[in-house]
Amino acid sequence: MGNAKLDRASTEQMAVPPAGAYDKGASAGDAGLDGLAGAADLDDFSQDAFDPLADEGFDPDEDVDFPVADGSNLQLAETKSRLSAQAAAECPENNDRPAAERIQELFREMGKRRRTLLGILDYCRTMRPVLEVADHITELKKYDRSVYSPTDFCSLLQRAGAIERVDADGNHYVEESLEPEVAMVDGVQYLEPRTPAPAYWRTTEDGIAALDADDPVAATRALFEEDGSYLPIYRRVLTMCARPGGATARDLSRAIDGDPLVQSPRLYSSHFVERLNVSEALAWGDRVWVITDAGREALEALADVDDPASDEIAAGIMAGEE
Amino acid sequence: MMVDDTNQETTGAAGRVSANDTDDAIDQLAVLCDRRAATYGLLARLFRVEVDQPLLDELHARRYPTGTGDDDVDEGYRLIATYLSNADERSVTELAVDFARVFIGDGVDSYAAAFPFESVYTSEKRLKMQAARDEVLAIYHAYGLTKDDAWDENEDHIAPELEFMQVLCARTADALRHGDENKAVSLLRTQRNFLDDHLTAWVPMLVHDMGRFAHTDFYRGLALLVNGTLRQDAVFVAGVLLGAGTESGE
Numbered sequence: 001m002g003n004a005k006l007d008r009a010s011t012e013q014m015a016v017p018p019a020g021a022y023d024k025g026a027s028a029g030d031a032g033l034d035g036l037a038g039a040a041d042l043d044d045f046s047q048d049a050f051d052p053l054a055d056e057g058f059d060p061d062e063d064v065d066f067p068v069a070d071g072s073n074l075q076l077a078e079t080k081s082r083l084s085a086q087a088a089a090e091c092p093e094n095n096d097r098p099a100a101e102r103i104q105e106l107f108r109e110m111g112k113r114r115r116t117l118l119g120i121l122d123y124c125r126t127m128r129p130v131l132e133v134a135d136h137i138t139e140l141k142k143y144d145r146s147v148y149s150p151t152d153f154c155s156l157l158q159r160a161g162a163i164e165r166v167d168a169d170g171n172h173y174v175e176e177s178l179e180p181e182v183a184m185v186d187g188v189q190y191l192e193p194r195t196p197a198p199a200y201w202r203t204t205e206d207g208i209a210a211l212d213a214d215d216p217v218a219a220t221r222a223l224f225e226e227d228g229s230y231l232p233i234y235r236r237v238l239t240m241c242a243r244p245g246g247a248t249a250r251d252l253s254r255a256i257d258g259d260p261l262v263q264s265p266r267l268y269s270s271h272f273v274e275r276l277n278v279s280e281a282l283a284w285g286d287r288v289w290v291i292t293d294a295g296r297e298a299l300e301a302l303a304d305v306d307d308p309a310s311d312e313i314a315a316g317i318m319a320g321e322e
Numbered sequence: 323m324m325v326d327d328t329n330q331e332t333t334g335a336a337g338r339v340s341a342n343d344t345d346d347a348i349d350q351l352a353v354l355c356d357r358r359a360a361t362y363g364l365l366a367r368l369f370r371v372e373v374d375q376p377l378l379d380e381l382h383a384r385r386y387p388t389g390t391g392d393d394d395v396d397e398g399y400r401l402i403a404t405y406l407s408n409a410d411e412r413s414v415t416e417l418a419v420d421f422a423r424v425f426i427g428d429g430v431d432s433y434a435a436a437f438p439f440e441s442v443y444t445s446e447k448r449l450k451m452q453a454a455r456d457e458v459l460a461i462y463h464a465y466g467l468t469k470d471d472a473w474d475e476n477e478d479h480i481a482p483e484l485e486f487m488q489v490l491c492a493r494t495a496d497a498l499r500h501g502d503e504n505k506a507v508s509l510l511r512t513q514r515n516f517l518d519d520h521l522t523a524w525v526p527m528l529v530h531d532m533g534r535f536a537h538t539d540f541y542r543g544l545a546l547l548v549n550g551t552l553r554q555d556a557v558f559v560a561g562v563l564l565g566a567g568t569e570s571g572e
Contacts, residue, residue, distance in 0.1 A: 130411045151415045180403035183385065190385035191399060193406035 099161025099206035106160040107210070111278045113148065116140045117162075120153060121211040124163055127170060127202035130154070143284045154201060162207035166200050173199050216280035216294035221301070223279050230272065232307035233261055237272050238281065238291055238299040239310045243317055246288035249273070255309065325468045326489065351506075351562065352498040358555060359491035365548050366484035369425075369438055370473075372418040373540075382406045392554050398547030405539040420538045427535070436531035440478035443524040454478045458520060462486060465512075480528065480548075483521055487513060487555075507566050510559055517556045525552055 107114055119140040124133060137150035148156070157163045165173040180191040203211065224231060233256060240247040240255060249270070256262060256269035273289060276282040281295035291299065367377070386399040405413075427435025432448035441452035455478040462468065462477060467489060469477050490513050497506040525548060532545035 134411055149415060151412050155412070176408075178404075178407040180386070180400070180407045182388075185385065189388045191388055191403040192385050193382050193403050193409070195382075196408060196410055199410065 099204065100209065102160040103162045103206055103210045106156060106162070110156070112274070113144070113146055113153075114278060115280060115283070116144050116146065116153065117157065118211060118214055120157060121162060121203045121207045124201045124203040125208065125211075127166055127200040130165075130199045130201055133201045143286070157207070158201075161204055162210060163201050164204050166202050168198055168200070170200075170202070173197075214280075216292070217297050219279040220276070220281045220294060220298040223275055223281075224298070224302070227275070230261060230267075231302060231305045232310070233259065233272050234276065235299065235302040235305045235307050235310045236313070237269070237276060238295055238302065239313045239317075241282055241289045241291040242296065242299060243313070244320065246285055246290035248288050252289065325470050326466060348498050348503070352495040354558075355491045355495035355498065358558075359488045359495065361551060362484050362488035362491060365544075365551065366481045366488060368544055369479075369484065369548075370481040372421045373414065375414050378406075378409060378414060378417070382409060390550075390554070392550040394546040394550030395554060396550075398543045398545070398550060401539040401543030402547065405543065416538060417540055420536060420541050423537065424532055424535045424541050436528055436535055438480040438528060439476055440480075440483065440520060440524045441476070443527045450476055454520070454524075458483060458486075461516065465489070480525065483516075484548075487516065487521070490516075503566075507563070510563055510566070514556070514559045514563060517552060517559065522552050522556055525549060 107117060110117060116137065120133065120137060123136050128136075133154065134150035137153055141150075154163065158165065167173045176196065178194045178196060180193050183190050183192045224234065227234070236255060237247075237252060240252060252269040252273060256272065262268065273282060276295065277284065277289075279294075280292055281298050282289050283292050284290075373381070381402070386403040388396055388399070390396055390399075424436050425438050427437075429435070432442060437448075437450070439450050440454040440458065441450050442448045444454045445452035455476050457478075459477045462482075465486075467486065469482060473482075475481070490509050494506050494509040494513070497503070497509060529545040529549040533542060536542045536545065
């Protein structure tokens with residue numbers, strides 16, 4: 001009991017637990033997926049014909065073995081995993097596309113993390129040790145919380161071709177497979193883990209191009225052109241966030257959510273705040289939204305937009321300054 | 323995970339043997355029990371939750387023995403040391419992913435991962451919260467131990483079972499140093515029984531599954547290491563009890 005030698009080779013060769021009485025060849029999960037793939041259109045479903053409580057002849061005393069519990073799925077899942085990994089490795093789509101295209105796609109898909117991504121690219125204009133980059137990203141994320149770790153951000157940017165991993169000499173970093181060092185201590189042999197050569201992150205030329213092409217003012221202008229009917233709302237949001245101390249989400253909600261302009265279609269302050277955030281006209285600070293330099297330029301461009309509420313807020317700001 | 327509800331006090335010098343050689347042997351045994359406690363503590367930590375950066379740094383700074391006498395232990399340490407030799411700032415995430423892959427899985431049935439619960443491997447339908455859990459819970463309570471409320475998993479998770487061994491080893495060392503050999507023998511018997519009745523009864527099956535799911539050398543190495551360590555320790559405890567003066571170790 002518990003005495004069999006379980007080295008890695010023998011582990012891989014050990015048989016999968018034998019199939020139970022309900023081995024149907026293909027797994028129940030597979031049959032289910034195939035069934036769904038060929039399912040009828042949703043329109044064919046009749047709610048009236050389906051009774052979830054109908055007696056299907058279930059016998060509570062019957063000893064039922066669930067077909068999935070025979071271990072056959074385990075082997076199938078492993079096979080699928082190997083095949084999908086193999087297919088992914090052979091798929092050329094990601095690495096064959098130009099870096100500029102991949103970077104653009106990354107910024108499009110992670111629009112809400114744009115500020116962090118740009119901050120990383122800017123920080124790595126000169127090569128930086130990977131741990132310093134991680135610390136910097138942690139700081140960037142301070143008011144821009146994300147489930148992505150610093151490592152995730154770097155991995156995404158590297159995959160997009162926006163940053164590259166280099167060695168101390170600035171050359172492409174070669175990943176080596178190191179073996180632990182053998183050490184003798186008081187006549188006893190030990191293994192001591194080695195430390196890989198230091199690595200650095202550096203923004204690529206494509207990354208710098210994307211960074212230099214970032215134009216928050218133009219992005220905000222484009223936003224206003226697209227959302228022209230809501231310019232008074234945007235002016236009000238920017239005006240409130242230009243106040244000393246910025247504006248809380250609650251303040252913005254009170255000022256915006258009851259406005260007739262946002263009743264149909266129904267929109268809330270968060271919609272406008274987020275769009276301004278993505279275009280970098282606003283930034284989230286210590287529990288408040290504050291205006292950025294690009295936001296101030298955008299606010300100037302909206303000076304002639306008719307919004308009495310904004311006028312009142314602006315007057316209050318000026319009175320406070322005096 | 324374990325909360326010690328007992329008030330452990332010294333029991334005086336009853337039963338202390340006076341011969342210097344025997345004193346040295348008892349001291350050495352106490353040191354060995356401390357080392358066993360440390361090993362069980364480390365294993366429990368590695369199974370409890372993912373490796374974080376401070377732990378990774380600590381592991382990287384350690385030395386790992388070779389030629390321990392058990393092939394699984396040697397290979398386990400070698401794999402772990404090799405992984406650590408190639409660890410970088412991405413390793414914490416990589417290990418967290420592998421931890422989830424090995425112990426949590428992404429499927430819907432009981433074969434989707436190496437679920438580290440004794441009940442899963444000792445119940446007919448691989449379910450949690452079965453007889454094994456009730457048994458170990460009773461054992462923990464008998465020794466004044468309860469599960470920490472901050473930890474949500476069941477008591478028959480491998481981590482608290484290893485931690486239970488850690489506590490017993492530490493108490494054994496303490497008993498030896500205070501001259502209470504009877505207590506030390508009693509604790510060693512408990513360790514032997516717990517290894518035989520619980521840990522070595524199911525962990526080899528867990529280890530087999532870990533080998534199927536783990537992608538990193540770290541968790542492959544951990545699987546071999548825990549298997550070999552339990553095997554070695556069972557032999558060690560049995561040997562100590564035989565040498566304690568009873569013919570069958572009872």
